[in-house]
Amino acid sequence: MATKRRTPGDATPFLPERFSLPKLREASRDCRGCDLYLAATQTVFGEGSSRARVVFVGEQPGDSEDLQGRPFVGPAGRVFDDALAAAGVERTETYVTNAVKHFSFEPRGKARLHKRPRVGEVRACSPWLRAELAVVKPDVLVLLGAVAAQSVWGPAFRVTKERGVVKSGELAAAIIATHHPSAVLRAPDSETRKQVFDELVADLRAVKKLLGP
Numbered sequence: 699m700a701t702k703r704r705t706p707g708d709a710t711p712f713l714p715e716r717f718s719l720p721k722l723r724e725a726s727r728d729c730r731g732c733d734l735y736l737a738a739t740q741t742v743f744g745e746g747s748s749r750a751r752v753v754f755v756g757e758q759p760g761d762s763e764d765l766q767g768r769p770f771v772g773p774a775g776r777v778f779d780d781a782l783a784a785a786g787v788e789r790t791e792t793y794v795t796n797a798v799k800h801f802s803f804e805p806r807g808k809a810r811l812h813k814r815p816r817v818g819e820v821r822a823c824s825p826w827l828r829a830e831l832a833v834v835k836p837d838v839l840v841l842l843g844a845v846a847a848q849s850v851w852g853p854a855f856r857v858t859k860e861r862g863v864v865k866s867g868e869l870a871a872a873i874i875a876t877h878h879p880s881a882v883l884r885a886p887d888s889e890t891r892k893q894v895f896d897e898l899v900a901d902l903r904a905v906k907k908l909l910g911p
Contacts, residue, residue: 706824707732717833719748719879721740722826732802734815734821739764744795744830753793753870754778755827756878757845761810764801769794770879777879778842781895785902786801793834797849798799798823820849831869839870839909840901843878851875862901864908876901 709731714721725742729735742759745768754770762772770778782789783842797820803810815823827849831839841847847855857875865873877898885891 707818708825709822712824713761713825713829715789717829718860719830719833722827722829729799729826731825732800732819734798734819736801736825737803738800740767741799742767742769742796742801743826743909744793744800745769746793746795746834747791748793748833749829750791750793750834751836751838752787752791752838752905753795753831753834753840754840755846755849756794756796758796758798758815759801760805760880760883761801762824762847764810769796773883774878774880776893777882781879781898784899787902787906793830793836795827795830796826797828798847815845817853825848828869836870837872838905839873840905841873841875843881846878847875861897862904864904874901874905874908 706815707728712725712729712731714725726741726743735741742763756770759769760772760774762775763769778791798815800893801810802813802815802819804813823850840851844857847857850867850873857877861876862874867873877894879898882891882895885894
């Protein structure tokens with residue numbers, strides 16, 4: 699483990715000296731870069747192949763992910779799997795992670811309700827995401843939802859305005875932002891749910907086209 703003095707709100711000192719997905723995953727278990735670890739069950743690190751050509755980045759683990767220690771395995775994960783299948787993208791050929799690695803929530807009785815991570819928490823966790831991307835080196839980076847998109851493009855970025863637009867940057871040759879699968883679940887009626895899901899699938903089809911045969 700790195701021995702640099704900790705700067706509050708920064709996960710950098712917890713990164714291993716040499717990057718590989720197994721080493722990063724192991725080191726992330728001891729991350730204290732922000733206070734979210736205090737209430738979370740565990741760190742939820744990314745999952746997938748180090749040779750994946752596409753990386754999907756969500757916001758943060760949810761309740762199911764926090765308990766199981768795996769990304770996108772709850773209700774939003776099922777929507778994500780359905781969207782991937784509809785677009786003809788195999789999840790086994792992707793790398794899936796989150797901008798924030800610990801579950802941010804509000805206790806409500808026995809339930810734990812999702813709480814949007816703060817800007818400082820997203821910033822503190824950014825070294826993990828950038829380390830993952832440095833290892834995988836994806837051809838395409840897909841940002842699912844506002845938190846993921848703003849973690850890369852800054853707080854002024856609006857998924858509603860730039861959804862599906864292919865950009866390039868230091869993290870990948872092609873970067874595209876789209877709906878988070880949870881947006882389908884939050885839609886107020888069946889018609890809106892279908893619209894959001896169809897837009898997500900359309901963007902994933904564009905990703906598949908970018909990847910080529």
